[in-house]
Amino acid sequence: MSAQTQAKKQLKEYTRDEVAKHNKKGDCWIIIDAQVYNVSKFVELHPGGESVFYDEDVAGQEATETFFGLHRHEVLLKPQYQRLIIGKIAGEESKIKPLPLGSISPVPYGEPTWLQPKFYTPYYNDSHRRLQREVRAYVDTQIVDIAQACEANGKRPDLALVKDMGAKGLNAMRMGPGKHLHGRKLFADIKPEEFDYFHELVITQELVRCAARGFGDGLNGGMVIGLPPILNFGSDELKAEIVEPVLAGDKFICLAVSEAFAGSDVMGTRTFAQKQDDGSYIVNGTKKWITNGMFADYFTTLAKTDDGFAVLCIPRTEGVETKQIKTSYSTTAGTAYITFDNVRVPAKYVVGEDGLGIQIVLSNFNHERWVMCCSTIRSSRAVCEQVMLWINQRKAFGKSLSSQAVVRQKLGALLSQVEAAQAWLEVVTYQMCKMSYKEQSIHLAGQVAFLKAWSTRVSHEVADSSVQIFGGRGITKSGMGKFIEEFNRTYKFDAVLGGSEEVLSDLGVRQALRFMPDNYKL
Structure with missing residues (x-):
């Protein structure tokens, strides 16, 4: 039994009537999720002021709904707030618990369909699922905290992290399937000969869950788009100098x-x-x-x-x-x-x-744009998950936001588009697995261009509607809407980088016109 579990078992029990007696300045208790907090001294330090406790009739009372209308659960888990817990309500147990790191989200549509219980997939096998589990655990335990810190301080990603990813084979796996994987030990014991674009999709979509767009590009984004020309067209001498040091994290x-x-x-x-x-x-x-x-x-x-x-x-x-x-x-x-x-x-x-410079650059664009589709579609889903949680706990005009038809309509449109985007992405990814690199450049350039242009339109709708639903919190860098603010501020990168939406839509049509039959008319 852990010390934390022992401490919880030893908490003193109070009745709600006993807590209600502590409702004045200098003697203020509150109840959050069946736990009793002594905030007598904390109210003077509270960033929102003392009035939240006294004017809103929170002192001595049940404050769970009030708290979760203002704060994220992670606030309660900080040591300085854990120390405020003095007991629990007799006969009641806490219901709200953080998911263990690496867990699958229980929020409806919070995960791609293939990860949701009771759903099936024609694309993913046991090796993809094993990779997903291990990458998620790695991201949650080794990357998220670093990502958020770097996003805040603007410093480049930790070299130790990049080198650790290199040693585990993750840097090489981010380059997609190919000869560069032969003889290499890969993360999650994936065999080099079985590694396909769905494995790469899994890695990319798990990495973006760290919700730090600048860090995401900083974490060897240059490698993902700058190394393929060397791998595919470089001389043996050039590869010998560059490839392994870059994959190891020694060079960038x-x-x-x-x-x-x-x-x-x-x-x-x-x-x-x-x-x-x-x-x-x-x-x-x-x-x-x-x-x-x-x-x-x-x-x-x-x-x-x-x-x-x-x-x-x-x-x-x-x-x-x-x-x-x-x-x-x-x-x-x-x-x-x-x-x-x-x-x-x-x-x-x-x-x-x-x-041959133009041909080399153009051959690189399909994979670059596809990676961006993987990222922006999964980021959009993560935002939708935040919205689902928010409307379920936030009240306005005396009712839960989820009871408002206009809010449900907005969210319904977002979830539909995110599901459709993931489905289209998986169809394109399946074609990539079946086609040679040359066939992809001929037949998928238009598809990938359309997918990228459309998926960033989806992210635009997600960003716009999520800010409207979160209100002022959606444009605040901390608190309940911090991930909404980050997404709304950064989603446009995918709409511009790798080819703007307008240029890619035009490219898709031009690619289609190349295959128009001469012997078929209206």
Whole structure:
């Protein structure tokens, strides 16, 4: 029996009438979830003032409903508030308990359908479920606290965490299935030959539950989009220098494509790489909004050349300068403005061939956008879970918010869209598992473009309606609506990064038009 359990068993019991006698200044008790709190001294320190206890007729009374209308349960679990507990109500037991870390949420629609009890799936097997359980436990116990701290202080993710993920095989698994997994020991004892895109989807969707969007990108987001060109097109020499150190967390890499003058128009790239007689290149130009650029050791860079475009993996060396860009989310992502000033890049750092830069970059976009779909759809669901909890405990106009038809209609629309988005994502993921990399680039570019554009429209609706339902709390960085505020402030990143909604919708239609039959008319 733990000391905490023993302490609870030894709590003195009081009747509600006995508690009711302690209802004045200097002698104030309250009841929350069958436990008796002596707040006589605390009321003077209460951030909301003393009036909450006295003017609202809380002193000496049942305060469970009042408390949970104002505070999250985690507040009660803090040591300073646990010390206020002096007893319990005779014959009653506490009903509200935090879920054990790593648990599946019991809130309806709080989890994707395949994780909900009594539902079936054609996509996930026992290895996916085992991976989900172990990744969730790892995230809840090893990542969440670090994520929230980094989100607040703006510092890059802890190097020890990144290296631990590397040692456990998680960094490699975030790159998707491929030869880079062969012979590697993977997290949750997943066999390299059985690892597929659904395993990667599980990892991505579990990681975003830490509810720290800037940290999420800071946690090797640059690797996820900057390393694939090296894996798929790099020379053996280049792979030998870069791949293992990056996967181990010893080195960091980012993708440097976007520019102030180009944006989604990669053909508008102005950074220029002038080839020299010895085969090296001199690079001049700038890149903007580069995730992880502030702490990257390598920059997978698209540049114009005399032969068209090339991808160069530029080491951080003389002439490379990075400046912090402060965005809507935390600086923990390391978002940077990069200047290349006469940077000499040896020939060995050319990725693939000079002249094939655009093809290499475009081949990378499908996976990048799909990862973003995994993230934004799961983040939207997490917000819906918060809304479900809120409307079930918050009262307004004398009634629970869940009794208001307009609130139920709003939430119903959100849940429907989130479920549909996850279902479409899983259909696309299944196609990815069945298609070769080349087939994906031909047949799925439009599907993934549409999915990303639509899923970020879903996140827009989720952000907007959740703020309306939470009210002022939805735009406050602490308290009941802190996760709503964070989502509303950061969801637009997915709508812009990797191609804006408008550009991707256009791409999807153009891809479809390529396959229009010539022999079929209205």
